[in-house]
Amino acid sequence: MSSTSVVAVLTVFGLAALGCAAVENEDPASGGDSVSEGNPFLAESDLPFMLPRFDQIDDTHYRPAFEQGMANHLAEIEAIVNATASPTFENTVVQMERSGRLLTRVANVFFSLTSADTNDTLDAIEADIAPALAAHNDQILLNDKLFERVKRLYDERDALGLDAEALRLLEEYYTDFVRAGARASVAEKERLKAINAELATLGTAFGQNVLDEVNAAAVSVDTEQELTGLSENEIAAAAEAAASREAEGNYVIALLNTSGQPALSSLEDRALRERIMNASQARGSQGGEFDNRDIVTRMARLRAERAQMLGYPNHAAYILERQTAQTVDAVNERLASLTPPAVANARTEAVDLQAMIGTPMEEFSLASWDWAYYTEKVRAARYAFDASQLRPYFEMDSVLTNGVFYAASQLFGLSFQERSDLPVYHPDVRIYEVFDADGAPLGLFLADMYARPSKRGGAWM
Template sequence: MLNLIPRPWRLFPLLGATTLLCAQDPAAAVGASNPLLTESPLPLQYPAFDQIKDDHFLPAFEQGMSEELAEVDAIANNPASPTFENTILALEKSGALLDRAGRTFYNLNSANTNPERQKIQRSLAPRLAAHNDAIKLNAALFTRIASLYEQRTSLGLDAEAQRLLWRYHQDFVRAGARLSEPDKAKLKTLNAELATLQTTFTQNVLKERDASSVLVDTREELAGLTDAQIAAAAAAAKTAGHEGQYLLALVNTTGQAPLTTLTHRALRQRIMEASLARGSRGNEFDNRAVVSAIAKKRAERAALLGYANHAAYQLEDQTVGSVDRLNKLLAQIAPAAVANARREAADMQAIADQENAGFQIAAWDWALYAEKVRQARYAFDESQLKPYYELNRVLADGVFYAAGRLYGISFQERHDLPVYEPTVRVFDVLDADGSQLAIFLFDPYARSSKNGGAWASSYVSQNPLRGTKPVVANHLNIAKPSDGQPTLLTHDEVNTAFHEFGHALHAMFSHVSYPRFAGSSVPRDFVEFPSQVNEMWATWPEVLQNFAKHYQTGAALPAELVAKVKAANKFNQGHATTEYLAATLLDQAYHQIGATEVPAPDAVLAFETAALQRYGVEFAPVPPRYRTTYFSHTFSGGYSAGYYSYIWAEVLDAQSVEWIKAHGGLTRENGDRLRRTVLSRGGSKDALDLFRDFAGAEPDIQPLLTRRGLDQPATE
């Protein structure tokens, strides 16, 4: 599943401002009662959620920025000659308070925001960016780093320390450390503006999603939904002040879950059109001007740093390597994907014609008629699976069970630690030897205060310099059922649970010498690789048999239904691949151009249409997974010019899955190999070398094409 995974906040390329406001003594503002100012006394420094108040954040950030700038100033102006210890290692040890405040705030703001936290986020965006610039553009500090880099072969450093020195030098150069002072000033201004714009985009998407919920007058229009779903819609409407009606909330993707079963076509159209219109309706949440400004300023910044465009700047630091290599990869996949999508549409149209439906298949018909094709071809539909996918069993007997079999780890739920929302669950994670490996938070349910999609995040990361172990969270967006009803998942939601836990494993198994490399501190186009590999266990026979049991009877998922699921594995992959590639190519379209080519606000939607046509992926029944104006991954979520990462990671994933299958599947030997070569190494070694260490080969696209049924599109 596609997901947005916030990386440790200090590793984001913070896009910054020119001034830093620290006029008061922040500690005095709240006194010693601020729990963020000291390490949490709870196990593994687990955040004291019950003690943290919104008015604690700004003082903690301000004191944290002040402390880190003082630490950096001491490093930069150290009269002693630069050494690895007094420069690079000292930087690794700096910023503890800011790191703690940043992780806590940004994770909470994503999972459980409120107006005050959004206000704090807007205030912090340019100030944190200015703070980042004050460090990365510090000439004296860069002189010390550059001096060490020039001597790197004679310093006697081990491989990981050498890589850390290279990483710091690379980070500072890419941040503009070599620019002239006038150009540094221009860069700071661009960074300030981008930080504010990206925050505005994020908040507009969240507010518009809630404002775009679809209000339904009659129960008859909801035909096709279950009684539990209808009851939930009625409750949502009552909460919103529309008692007697029904409210269908939107998720962040273009596609919406009710479209799979709703039989009322006019309502399906209303839902899809509301989804597609988000961020472009001319209201206060309209994102067209924000998009135009972000794309232009990113292009200007790339030019200032010496790159042809923002994509060239971003891809230089990724495993795919270059814009040309990426474009060739996408060109290899797109034609086959669209051809398969058109074939799938024809199959649906045939059923619609048999029903004398009297319409051409449109985007709002696709999910429903795809299910009809699935039923006709494979004699099953998704609704048959849901009674066997109860959330607690999926988690304990599926996700945790597979991890136990692979890695020997175990899980113990605990109820003594505070949580930020009552439905969040907390688990101790124990290693094979019984020692504590991590703490894991599981936050499964959708709510209006929570970002859309699914993601993993770390409240505390593995850090041998501070002696910390990981505190990791998984966030899903499953519809919460009515009180007393079970939480039954779709097949996609099961995959997402396994996917996100792959990210959690990456963080929990981290075993590096320096925090800069901990967990998922890897190139953006490699970060999805471990999580996508973990999806394979969702349908692995031993795992599936262990968790897929009827929530009422306990009966196992019937063998004949399992066989049908496997037979349908490539079903609808033309649609899935096309909607994803359309979004990916939009991301590249905005970022492979110069500043003068960026569309004006009123031309953003026309630019989108033209780009899809140019790339050959404009197919109205299959709109992009994210349209421009609610494409958070690329305009605010850290995936700018990087949304391709999922398909590139799947190239590596598909090849690795084939290796695992060929070497015995669900075994400790395979788990230990993946843990040793990839999951524990973080960014301490070149990412493609890690892949080679595990798979024993160079990346090969063929397993991906075969998996998605794209190798023979005309006949599949």
């Protein structure tokens, strides 16, 4: 398990994420006393492309698999550290890459499901596991002896005869260690460990609060008349949402994770549009158990402290170092170039929208909850364009098959075959096997297209 994968264990199911080929060597130290023989994480899945055994996994399997996985991983790292032979790429970097198989298996599945189909049990496990994983990560990246081996290889990298891929991997490992604080003092390392553990706890709480608040902030509606402007399917979905949530009203407008909401473009009832926009914008900042303001403030302070300890002026500089922009100045320059024309366009649009509001009989000042609705009005008046007329052409199956899959076929020669014989983690999920242009199998694509209360925004594949 690479150092990067320890940090970024939150992986979504999709092409390549589940379609990686099995490694040549046996899965080391996959078992242990704390994991029962019936735990499906104990061994690699025998399904195509090692698709997890969703038909066998239940919530009781995660915690013992995590605990054993971390123990196995540390034992494998200790074996590398205590090796008597001088460090080589094979006995250090390659062995680190091969370590942590059990931990990788359980983490990939667990964090995908906490994003795509969570529940109270998984949330409780995540709250415990997140800081434990942070501590586990620090035990590796802040291990002085392990860093000595990696640093020695890094310093001698030009003389090792490594190919481009191996050299890149070595450089990535070295950078991971340095950015984690491997060169910090003993006291600084202890503080970094405390910061990382607290950030893991706070980050978990933040994410869970976001989902809980999205569900809690859904807008209840009493009458169908208030929903005038929505399509029949949208009204039916609102009724179904009310029934499934046992809401007070007869209909529920569920919120997405974005500030703007789809219903705002078609609802005629301005008061309802205002309720929806206010509910959307107030999420996480209106008091109560899901308020994230204190969490965000604390996270910002801890991130700033950590960045300065690691030699960066701020957290943004720390993060951007490995991103495309690389520097805060580059980001600010790009934003500065985009802001004036964006503001100018918005002001021009606002004039058009306000003019539409003034005809023929409505007169009020344009507000945020009016923007999407009157944008559609302007399009209809100016271009005879009605977005609702396009909906039949963008049915989900058609978009997926005749849009996404067709484009992938034309551009890359890929083909897709649905696999209804494989287990899924939720009935909404559909699995497709992906083939290369020559017919060779590449991996599995799991499509999870529909919103639900147990799913975070954006977790669609």
